[in-house]
Amino acid sequence: MGCSTQEATTRVGPTPLPGSLTYGGKVVHSRYRPGTIVKNTFLGQFGYRVFERYVVQPDGTLRLTYQATGPDFLWD
Template sequence: MIQIVAAAMMAVLVAGCAVTSVSYSGEGYAPIPGSITYGGQPRTKLTKAPIGSSFPHTFTDQTGREVEEIYVIQPDRTLLIVQRHYRPFLAWSRR
């Protein structure tokens, strides 16, 4: 009996890990100064990158904080900001 329950639980866990694509249905984050899409989409299209792929972009905002954004390439080749992280400001780490 315990083996059957364990096997069922394992099957549920493995099925949950089998996600192969992620869909973002929202509009994403609004661009801020320093974002790749601030002021509009880039003029060049990312033609070689697969649709749905993501990449990071790190920059310093106007207040001096380090920001990391994650972009996803949409089917129309525009970029969507799906995550934004502000790194903590550590005065002794700056030179």
Template sequence: VDLSPIPGSITYKGQPHTRLKNAPVGSRIPHEFRNQFGERISETYVIEPDRSLRIIDRHRIDGPFDD
């Protein structure tokens, strides 16, 4: 299942200009942000062979927050 980027996603406006050159292909990259509704969102990306990022998981974080 392909997940489309949403506002706040690393890849929302396209792939980042800086590529993760030192991270091995297949590495997972976590990313947390607040969406347009103020909810905390967690995404996980994987580095593809062409060094692009692909979202493989997204979920809302529920519970008490320290921020």
């Protein structure tokens, strides 16, 4: 079975978490050029570090495109 076009266009990106720049429907405008990547890092639930990447849209708003979590410490 193949993938339909509608399935590809309805794909949703990561969901903003408490601490995300766009959490709760907040609209953030950037002074950077469209297409610029903006990084955000914060301490999330259970002490995990959350890493996010946003892309500046043509209207100056930020769109969350990447989100990952990892421990907030390094093992030696």
